[in-house]
Amino acid sequence: MSQAITAGDRIDDVPGMGLRRSGLILVGLVLVALVGLFAGARYGMLLLVGLGFGIALEGLRFGFAGPWRAMITRREPSGVLAQLLSIALVSIVAIPLLASNPGELVGAQAPIGFAMVGGAFVFGICMQIVLGCGSGTLVNAGSGNPVSLLALPFFALGSFAGAYHLIWWTDLGSLPVLTLQGTGGLVATLALLAVAAAIILWRAAPGVPRLNRRHAIAAVVIAALALGNLVIAGQPWGVVYGLGLWAAKAYSAMGGDLAASAFWSAPGSAERLSSSILTDYTSLTDIGIIAGAFGVAAWRRGALAAALPGYPARAWIATIIAGFLLGYSSRLAFGCNVGAFFSGISTGSLHGWVWFVAAFAGAFFGIRLRPLLGLEARS
Numbered sequence: 001m002s003q004a005i006t007a008g009d010r011i012d013d014v015p016g017m018g019l020r021r022s023g024l025i026l027v028g029l030v031l032v033a034l035v036g037l038f039a040g041a042r043y044g045m046l047l048l049v050g051l052g053f054g055i056a057l058e059g060l061r062f063g064f065a066g067p068w069r070a071m072i073t074r075r076e077p078s079g080v081l082a083q084l085l086s087i088a089l090v091s092i093v094a095i096p097l098l099a100s101n102p103g104e105l106v107g108a109q110a111p112i113g114f115a116m117v118g119g120a121f122v123f124g125i126c127m128q129i130v131l132g133c134g135s136g137t138l139v140n141a142g143s144g145n146p147v148s149l150l151a152l153p154f155f156a157l158g159s160f161a162g163a164y165h166l167i168w169w170t171d172l173g174s175l176p177v178l179t180l181q182g183t184g185g186l187v188a189t190l191a192l193l194a195v196a197a198a199i200i201l202w203r204a205a206p207g208v209p210r211l212n213r214r215h216a217i218a219a220v221v222i223a224a225l226a227l228g229n230l231v232i233a234g235q236p237w238g239v240v241y242g243l244g245l246w247a248a249k250a251y252s253a254m255g256g257d258l259a260a261s262a263f264w265s266a267p268g269s270a271e272r273l274s275s276s277i278l279t280d281y282t283s284l285t286d287i288g289i290i291a292g293a294f295g296v297a298a299w300r301r302g303a304l305a306a307a308l309p310g311y312p313a314r315a316w317i318a319t320i321i322a323g324f325l326l327g328y329s330s331r332l333a334f335g336c337n338v339g340a341f342f343s344g345i346s347t348g349s350l351h352g353w354v355w356f357v358a359a360f361a362g363a364f365f366g367i368r369l370r371p372l373l374g375l376e377a378r379s
Helices: 017-038 041-059 065-074 078-100 114-129 134-142 146-164 166-170 182-203 213-233 240-253 267-274 281-301 313-332 337-346 350-372
Strands: 111-113 174-177
Touching: 017 041, 017 281, 041 134, 041 213, 041 281, 065 078, 065 114, 065 350, 078 182, 078 213, 078 337, 111 114, 111 350, 114 166, 114 174, 114 313, 114 350, 134 146, 134 281, 134 313, 134 337, 146 166, 146 240, 146 313, 166 313, 182 337, 213 281, 213 337, 240 267, 240 281, 240 313, 337 350
Parallel strands: none
Antiparallel strands: 111 174
């Protein structure tokens, strides 16, 4: 019979904890080796990168939704500044790499349009309702958070549906893809990041840390992993496509016909639908994020956090709706905090900046909605 861990126990003192931790490491390495063996070395390396993202995000308690909330509600700038620092570190390497390897590497580039701006705004609302963006929902689900465990499958369904309808939405009107390229583009990107950081510092509360050590370390680690993703996959770090692909595969397996969708019937998507998810770059890193977060949670606590919060029914209904809208809106906005904001800006796409402004504005409304929906006590 296993021994329960009480609040007064040190995790290291729990019988068998060292063996369990060794087992976690071994399982992770075996999974990477198996994917590398059966799918190819590149895919095994991408799973390893995904595990790194999950370990870093959960282990360093770093994300996107939480730091935005901290800046908006308490004017604590550290988390947002770390995001901007990480984007800057990636851009210093990524933008020159894209310029020198146009046939091998692609950026996270997308047009600015009505659907993109509206999608980003809705995403900003919903990410504060569930307290998780794309990567945050994966991390929180992996670590056993009940809200994210409920939101995640509906996020996938929303991503699938948003992609299904994407062409209709983009036909409402959009600009051509606008990018900042080469040396001039890098200088402009770094200058814009500096301006954004200056605005955040100007709005910060007096006396709070500007950039704490944990966030600074996380910024460097995430930047290194993002660059690894770019070099190995040939494309930037993303989240949303993989989730939609899982739902699309399930829909096809149940006999659904995707021929009517210009997105899912396109050659690239059709090929991925017929192939294993272990050969889809975004799916591998998504799986790695969940598994990495699971590993950190199990390492820390010896078990996942499974207690259900005492939310009213309307809170759980709101979580389902917000989860679906997270997926749907992020598809219209060409990505979430990772694919649009982080990877978009760091590879020179101007849509990443528009996404940032629209989603940050939406976050204000999402924070106000949480207590109304029963997800926290009213202040």
